[in-house]
Structures are given as C-alpha cells and as structure tokens.
Amino acid sequence: MSVLTLRERTRKTAAGASGGARRWSSRLTGVAFVLPAVALFLLMGVYTIASGLALSFAKWNGFTPRWIWVGVRNYLDLLYADPVLAAELRRAAGHTLQVMVAVPLLTVAIALPLAVALNSVGRLRAVFRTVYFLPYVTTGIAVYFAWRYVLEPDGAVNLLLRATGLGSLAQPQGFLGNPSTALPTLIVVLVWSSVPVATLLYLSGLQAIDPNLPEAAQLDGAAPRHVLRHVTWPLLRPITAAIVLLGIRDALHGFQVFLVMTRGGPGGHSDVLGLMAYRLSFFKGLAQTLGLASALGWLLFAAALLLTLVNARLLRAVR
Amino acid sequence: MSGSRTARLLAYAGLAGYALVSLYPFLWMVSGAFKDRLEILRGGGLIPEAPTLATLTSTWSRLHFFDYFLNSLKVTGLTVAGVLVVYSLASYAFAVLDFPGRRALFWMFVSLLFVPGITMLLPVVVLEKHLGILGTHLGLVLPFVNGTAPLTVLLLTNSFRAVPGELRDAARCDGAGDLRIYLSVYLPLARPAHVTVAVLTAVPTWNEYLLSRVSLSDPSRYTLPIGLESLISSEVPRYNEVMAASLIIVLPVVALFLFLQRYFVNGLVGALKG
Numbered sequence: 001m002s003v004l005t006l007r008e009r010t011r012k013t014a015a016g017a018s019g020g021a022r023r024w025s026s027r028l029t030g031v032a033f034v035l036p037a038v039a040l041f042l043l044m045g046v047y048t049i050a051s052g053l054a055l056s057f058a059k060w061n062g063f064t065p066r067w068i069w070v071g072v073r074n075y076l077d078l079l080y081a082d083p084v085l086a087a088e089l090r091r092a093a094g095h096t097l098q099v100m101v102a103v104p105l106l107t108v109a110i111a112l113p114l115a116v117a118l119n120s121v122g123r124l125r126a127v128f129r130t131v132y133f134l135p136y137v138t139t140g141i142a143v144y145f146a147w148r149y150v151l152e153p154d155g156a157v158n159l160l161l162r163a164t165g166l167g168s169l170a171q172p173q174g175f176l177g178n179p180s181t182a183l184p185t186l187i188v189v190l191v192w193s194s195v196p197v198a199t200l201l202y203l204s205g206l207q208a209i210d211p212n213l214p215e216a217a218q219l220d221g222a223a224p225r226h227v228l229r230h231v232t233w234p235l236l237r238p239i240t241a242a243i244v245l246l247g248i249r250d251a252l253h254g255f256q257v258f259l260v261m262t263r264g265g266p267g268g269h270s271d272v273l274g275l276m277a278y279r280l281s282f283f284k285g286l287a288q289t290l291g292l293a294s295a296l297g298w299l300l301f302a303a304a305l306l307l308t309l310v311n312a313r314l315l316r317a318v319r
Numbered sequence: 320m321s322g323s324r325t326a327r328l329l330a331y332a333g334l335a336g337y338a339l340v341s342l343y344p345f346l347w348m349v350s351g352a353f354k355d356r357l358e359i360l361r362g363g364g365l366i367p368e369a370p371t372l373a374t375l376t377s378t379w380s381r382l383h384f385f386d387y388f389l390n391s392l393k394v395t396g397l398t399v400a401g402v403l404v405v406y407s408l409a410s411y412a413f414a415v416l417d418f419p420g421r422r423a424l425f426w427m428f429v430s431l432l433f434v435p436g437i438t439m440l441l442p443v444v445v446l447e448k449h450l451g452i453l454g455t456h457l458g459l460v461l462p463f464v465n466g467t468a469p470l471t472v473l474l475l476t477n478s479f480r481a482v483p484g485e486l487r488d489a490a491r492c493d494g495a496g497d498l499r500i501y502l503s504v505y506l507p508l509a510r511p512a513h514v515t516v517a518v519l520t521a522v523p524t525w526n527e528y529l530l531s532r533v534s535l536s537d538p539s540r541y542t543l544p545i546g547l548e549s550l551i552s553s554e555v556p557r558y559n560e561v562m563a564a565s566l567i568i569v570l571p572v573v574a575l576f577l578f579l580q581r582y583f584v585n586g587l588v589g590a591l592k593g
C-alpha cells in the first residue's frame with residue numbers, strides 16, 4: 001500500500017509540475033462545492049438584505065406597484081419627527097431595555113447557583129440536567145400557550161397562590177391581563193427559557209476548571225463562598241459575558257413570547273421593538289408602513305451591532 | 320463533615336425545587352390535555368378527576384392535527400436535508416479546498432448571525448410574493464435553510480478542519496477526486512457534527528411560528544404551530560384542546576432530545592465557544 005502510494009505520488013507530482021491546469025481544476029472544484037450555498041445566499045440573503053435596506057428609504061403598503069422614495073424620513077419619523085410613532089417607539093424601547101437588563105441578570109443569578117449545585121452532586125446529575133434542559137428544546141408557541149393557560153384568571157398560578165395563603169398576590173384579571181404585571185410576567189417566562197443554556201454553559205465551565213485551584217484555596221483557609229467569589233467567579237467571567245451577550249441579542253431580536261402571549265398588551269404595556277416592527281410589517285393592512293418597518297429593523301440591527309462591539313471592547317479591557 | 324452534608328442536602332433541595340419550576344408548565348399541559356370540556360372550564364387541580372384520552376384523539380383526527388403533523392414533518396425534514404447537503408459541501412470547501420474569495424465568503428456567511436430575523440422577514444415575504452412561492456412549503460424551507468447558515472458553516476467547517484490533512488493527501492495519491500474524498504473520508508469522520516447540526520436545525524424548524532404565520536394561508540398547508548394558533552384565535556379558547564395540541568407538538572421534540580441529548584449539549588457548548 002505504502003509503496004503504491006509513494007509511486008502514485010511521484011507520478012502525480014511529475015504530472016502536476018507541468019502547469020497550472022491542475023490548480024485551476026482544484027479552484028473550480030472549490031467553487032462547485034460552495035455554489036449551492038452561495039446561490040441560496042444570493043437569493044435569500046443578499047437580495048433580501050439589499051431590498052430591505054432600500055425599502056427603509058421608501059413608503060409602500062405592499063400592494064401598490066411603486067415605492068415612493070422618501071429618503072431618511074422613515075428613520076427620522078421613528079426617532080422623533082412623528083409624535084405618535086416616536087412615542088410608540090420610545091415606549092417599546094423602554095420595555096426592551098427593561099427586558100435587556102432584567103433577563104440576563106436574573107438568568108445569571110439563577111443559572112450560576114444551579115450549575116454549582118449540579119456540579120457538586122454526584123447522583124441524579126444527569127436527570128436534573130435533562131429536566132432543566134426541557135424549556136430550551138421546547139421553546140415555541142406550544143410552551144407559551146401552556147404558560148398562558150397557567151396564568152389565566154382561573155389558572156394554576158392563581159390557584160397555587162390562593163391555596164398557599166398568598167391570595168393577596170393572585171391576579172383576578174390574570175397575570176397577563178393586568179397592565180402592571182404583564183411585562184414582569186413575560187420577563188419571568190423569558191428567564192425560564194434562557195436558564196437552560198446558561199446552566200449548561202456554566203456547568204461546562206465549572207467542569208473545565210482545574211479542581212486543584214478551589215481545593216488549594218480551601219486548604220489556605222478560604223470559606224466555600226469565598227472560593228466561589230474569588231476563584232470560581234473570575235474564572236467563569238467569559239461564560240458570564242457570553243450569557244449576557246446572548247441575553248442582550250435576544251432582547252433586541254426576539255419578540256415571539258410577546259406576540260404569542262400578550263401581543264404587546266394590555267394597552268401596549270408589554271410592547272417591545274421587535275414586535276413593533278412585526279406589527280408595522282404585517283398588521284397594518286393598506287397603510288404605507290412597510291418602509292417604517294424596514295427602517296426599524298435596521299435600527300435594531302445597528303443597536304445590536306453597537307452593543308456587541310461595546311461588549312467586546314469591555315471584555316478586552318477586563319482581560 | 321456535617322457541614323458538607325447540610326450543604327449537599329441544600330444543593331439537592333435547590334435542584335429539586337428548580338426541577339419543579341422547570342417542569343411546571345409541562346405538568347399543566349399534560350393535565351389539561353387529559354381533561355374533558357366540562358372539567359377544563361371548572362378549572363380544578365393538577366390531577367384530572369376523570370382523565371380521558373378523548374381530547375387527544377379528537378384533536379389528532381377531527382381537528383386535523385394529523386395533517387398538520389405530516390406538514391411539519393415534511394417542512395422540517397426538507398429543511399434538515401437541505402441544510403446538511405448545501406452547507407456540508409460548502410464547509411468542506413471552506414475547510415480544505417482553495418479557491419478565490421474563500422475567506423471573504425466564509426465571513427460573509429458567519430456575519431449573517433448579526434442580522435436580526437425581523438430585518439429579513441419582511442423582504443423575504445415580499446420576494447416570495449414575487450416568485451409566487453409565498454405560502455408554499457418550499458417558501459418556508461428556503462429561508463429556513465438560509466437562516467441556519469452562520470452557525471452551521473461555523474460548526475461544520477471546524478469539524479472538517481479537525482480531520483488530519485494527511486488523509487486527504489493519501490486519498491489523492493490513490494487517485495480519488497474531491498467529491499470522493501469528501502464522501503468517503505471527511506463525511507464519516509465529521510458525522511457527530513452533522514448530527515448536531517441536524518438536531519439544532521430540526522428543533523427550531525419544528526417550532527417555527529413567525530414566518531409560517533404570515534405566509535401560510537391555506538389550512539391544508541398548516542404546520543403544527545399554525546394549527547395550534549388557529550385553535551386559540553376563537554373567542555373562548557378550549558384549553559383542553561389547546562393543551563392537547565401543544566402536547567402533540569412538544570412530545571416529538573422531547574423524544575428527539577432524550578435520544579440525542581449529547582449532540583444537543585456538545586453542539587450548544589461548541590457553537591458558543593466557537
């Protein structure tokens with residue numbers, strides 16, 4: 001076998017030395033391998049991105065044959081020029097900001113202790129991990145409807161509160177029907193669905209830590225909580241950063257929970273930016289809001305990019 | 320020593336407590352799916368007083384969830400197949416072949432990760448209306464496949480790079496072309512990464528709601544999430560049927576997860592570290 005390959009190899013090099021023909025054919029092979037991906041990308045990626053960007057500078061309702069070019073008016077209208085739209089945007093941005101801060105914070109606050117506990121137990125670890133992971137794999141409309149069901153006025157959560165003597169906390173209109181509890185309730189649901197991945201990441205981070213380090217600290221007389229604070233937590237910082245980054249991205253991009261569970265209601269009290277863009281895109285009938293929707297989409301893109309860059313810069317500074 | 324025992328007890332208590340939180344909506348989903356119409360209206364406890372399979376069977380057949388199930392299976396299957404074929408070939412090229420614009424193309428695919436879905440959604444719908452595929456299953460599969468590009472290309476390119484280059488040289492010398500080398504050397508070695516990509520594609524596709532909702536208008540083409548949505552849009556939703564339908568959506572995903580758990584876990588950790 002090795003003799004044969006050796007002989008083949010010499011023959012091949014002799015033939016290949018003759019010219020660039022082989023290099024050309026290998027380049028063509030490369031192009032042929034990426035061709036389907038690139039074709040799809042040109043159609044579904046480049047074309048849609050370009051046309052979406054163009055549309056953000058026009059007015060259109062999706063039915064008339066022509067777009068009316070308006071320059072940057074859509075962006076200005078959204079940001080301040082149109083009092084109704086700008087107020088709607090500001091309210092949605094405020095809610096988005098609350099989600100962006102609260103969800104990563106609460107997720108870290110729950111997932112880290114959970115991962116530490118999970119890492120410390122020997123038995124049942126696999127079982128707990130599987131159970132914790134369910135909210136992630138099932139994320140979607142089915143689970144959100146289940147949440148809606150338990151949060152109904154006569155739903156399980158109110159039932160539980162009344163049965164345990166916490167009836168004063170129960171919500172007679174349902175947790176999603178009360179303007180002051182709708183957004184916090186949705187934040188809880190979002191935290192519930194983002195804890196699985198965060199716990200998993202922390203667990204893998206904890207398992208990658210050299211077990212001698214915490215042990216050495218403990219031998220030097222450090223209490224367990226000090227070990228956690230001064231040894232483990234700094235070592236897990238990159239993972240915390242990843243979780244926060246994911247949370248921020250989801251807060252800006254994600255709005256499915258809001259669409260399925262409240263549609264931004266009651267009375268806009270749980271409206272977020274993504275949902276506003278979706279509404280401008282698909283729920284406005286013949287009104288010319290598609291350009292506005294595109295512009296809002298690009299504002300979201302810019303915000304996400306900016307936050308990612310700031311975050312990367314901060315991370316580098318910390319390191 | 321007793322201090323560490325208390326700590327362990329506390330750890331178990333905390334873990335069990337959160338396990339309940341994690342399972343909470345699922346418990347009520349199962350409970351609701353086994354209640355009949357009268358009992359669901361009365362509310363009542365977690366354990367149904369007169370558990371019945373009738374709600375599930377009527378949702379499955381009378382409310383056409385069997386048809387929606389087949390549609391979902393078709394869309395998910397085609398999407399996974401498309402992703403595996405298209406991006407596996409491309410990733411092989413990115414990882415081992417040399418061609419003009421290789422780096423630029425690779426980063427173009429990956430940078431798509433930063434474009435929010437909502438920014439793409441409207442132009443995709445407009446484009447599909449022009450092409451006449453809006454509302455068809457093809458009109459769902461194409462953007463779904465394209466949407467997985469960033470993560471898939473990252474994961475598969477990394478897995479192909481991990482294959483030792485000597486194997487390719489040796490196969491070359493035996494006279495194998497690149498397609499042959501890809502199929503018989505690289506693909507088998509990178510199989511775990513492909514399974515990971517398949518499960519990480521299948522689950523979100525199965526649950527997809529935003530594009531499906533604005534494109535599917537013909538009930539005979541509904542996927543499961545849209546079928547479920549049509550149940551709740553009536554004035555007074557019958558929560559036992561809604562929960563039965565939800566259970567039908569969730570069960571296959573849970574089964575897939577239980578069988579292929581390690582691929583989910585490796586994939587997520589790998590994707591976020593990459």
